[in-house]
Amino acid sequence: MQILYIDESGDTISLSQGGKKILVLTGCVIDESDKVRVEQSFRDIKQKYYQNPEVELKSNFLRYANPDLTQSSPIKLNDRQKYDELETEVAAFLKGIPVTVFSVVIDKVGYWKKYPSQNPYEIAYIFLMERFQMYLAEHSALGICIIDPREGQVEKSYIGPELDRIHSLLRWNEHGFWQKCPNIIERVLFSTSDKTVGIQIADLFCYPVFHVFEYNKKKEGYWRYKDVTYPKLYRKGNKVEGIGLKLFPEATKKDLNYFK
Numbered sequence: 001m002q003i004l005y006i007d008e009s010g011d012t013i014s015l016s017q018g019g020k021k022i023l024v025l026t027g028c029v030i031d032e033s034d035k036v037r038v039e040q041s042f043r044d045i046k047q048k049y050y051q052n053p054e055v056e057l058k059s060n061f062l063r064y065a066n067p068d069l070t071q072s073s074p075i076k077l078n079d080r081q082k083y084d085e086l087e088t089e090v091a092a093f094l095k096g097i098p099v100t101v102f103s104v105v106i107d108k109v110g111y112w113k114k115y116p117s118q119n120p121y122e123i124a125y126i127f128l129m130e131r132f133q134m135y136l137a138e139h140s141a142l143g144i145c146i147i148d149p150r151e152g153q154v155e156k157s158y159i160g161p162e163l164d165r166i167h168s169l170l171r172w173n174e175h176g177f178w179q180k181c182p183n184i185i186e187r188v189l190f191s192t193s194d195k196t197v198g199i200q201i202a203d204l205f206c207y208p209v210f211h212v213f214e215y216n217k218k219k220e221g222y223w224r225y226k227d228v229t230y231p232k233l234y235r236k237g238n239k240v241e242g243i244g245l246k247l248f249p250e251a252t253k254k255d256l257n258y259f260k
Contacts (some may be wrong), residue, residue, distance in 0.1 A: 001031075001032040001141070001142055001143065001144065002029050002030070002031055002032070002135070002136060002139070002141050002142070002143040002144075003029070003030050003031075003032060003035065003143065003144055003146060003198065004027045004028070004029050004102075004132050004143055004144070004145045004146070005027065005028045005030065005146050005147075005196065005198030005199050005201065005202040006025065006026065006027045006028075006128065006145060006146065006147040006148075006199070006202055007025075007026060007147070007148060007193065007199050007202040007203040007206050008023065008024060008025045008026070008121070008124075008206065009022075009023075009024045009026070009059070009203075009206045009207045009209070009210030010022050010023040010024055010108075010210050010214065011023065012108075012119055012120055012121050014108075014112075015108070015109065019108065020108075020210075020214055021107065021108060021109065021213075021214055022105060022106065022107060022108065022210055022213045022214045023105075023106040023108055023120050023121065023124060024103060024104065024105050024106070024124075024206055024209045024210040024213070025103070025104045025106075025121070025124035025125060025127075025128050025206075026101060026102065026103040026104075026128075026202055026203075026205055026206035026209060027101070027102045027103075027128050027131075027132060027145075027202065028099050028100075028101050028198060028201050028202035028205055029099060029100040029101070029102070029132070029135065029143070030097075030098075030099050030198055030201075031098065034097075034098050034099075035198075038097050038098075038099070038197075038201070039197045039198075041093060041097070042057070042093065042197055042200075042201065043197075045057075045086075045089050045090060045093060048089075049075075049077070049082065049086050050075060055074075055075060056074070056075075056193065056194040056200060057075060057090070057200055057204075058193060058200050058203045058204065059203050059204050059206070059207035059208075060073075060207070061073050061074055061075045062075070062086075062087070062090060062204070064076070065077050065083060065086070066080070066083050067079065067080055067083060068080060090204070091224075091227065091228055094201070094204055094205065094228050094232075095227070095228060095231070097201075099201070099205075099232060100135065100232065100234050100244075101202075101205045101229060101232040101233050101234065101244065102128055102131045102132065102135070102233070102234055102244055102245075102246075103205070103206065103209045103229070103233065103244065103245050103246070104124045104127045104128050104131075104246045104248070105209060105213050105245070105246065105247045105248070106120040106123065106124050106248055107213075107247070107248070107249065107252040108120055110248075110249045110251060110252045111123070111248065111249060114249060119162075122162065122166055123248065124248075125163060125166055125167075126166065126170065126177075126178050127246050127248065129145070129167070129170045129178075129181050129184060130170075130178060130179055130181065131234070131243070131244070131246065132145070132181070132184060133170075133179065133180075133181035133182075133183055133184060134243075135234060136183035136184065137183055141183065142183055142184075142185050143183060143184050143185070144184070144185060144186050144189060145167065145184060145188045145189065146188075146189045146190075146191055146196065146198060146199065147163065147188060147189070147190060147191075147199070148190070148191065148192050148193045148196070148199050149163060149190040163188055164187060164188055167184075167187060167188040168187065170184070171184055171185075204228075205228070205229045205232060206229075207224070208222055208224035208225035208228060208229040209225060209229055209245070211224070211225065212225045212258060213247075213256065213258065216255075216256060216257050216258075217257060217258070218257050218258055218260070219258060221257075233245050
């Protein structure tokens, strides 16, 4: 059994209301046989630095844990050397664990020019499920999906019913806009990130993708993406684009440094 843990970076708010340009939905695949070992390794890091293996460790918490920054973080450290050591250990952990990552990048402005009334989260979820189905079929495996059903950065909105509807359609129905995903079993399972290690790990892989595209950088422009996330993206041969990394709409590529 393959478990896809899902998290997002960015938002679905219009730019005129202060929203981000980019929405990223990322899935991190962990084989059930590796789950306990991966989780224990992550808990060991948390225990070492916080004396609490249950503490939530996500990208924004980790970045702002730096004592040199004024932003608050629930995992703030008070010693810069220890913060640097934590950064190094988390990066080494992410590089070393046996996971596969899929990431869907939605340019919200370009998307709303084509579909002005639609929620970009929905198309991002469809693209992510199609890639998970491709992965499962190639490995002759079955998979389940676990996601935090709260969308947003500060004021979280509950989007569970809509995700449940789309998930069911993808499992059971053919459609001109998506492919059927029969290897994905069960309903989408909901769990909050603070209680789910896999979602925290998905978040740590997700934010670097958001950072590169939101701030229009090249792949090499952000070390967390180049060194940590990019090597884990699913690929066929050396091809990542369209497989492990999906941008929509594709017309946006011409304006992005990533593709130049």
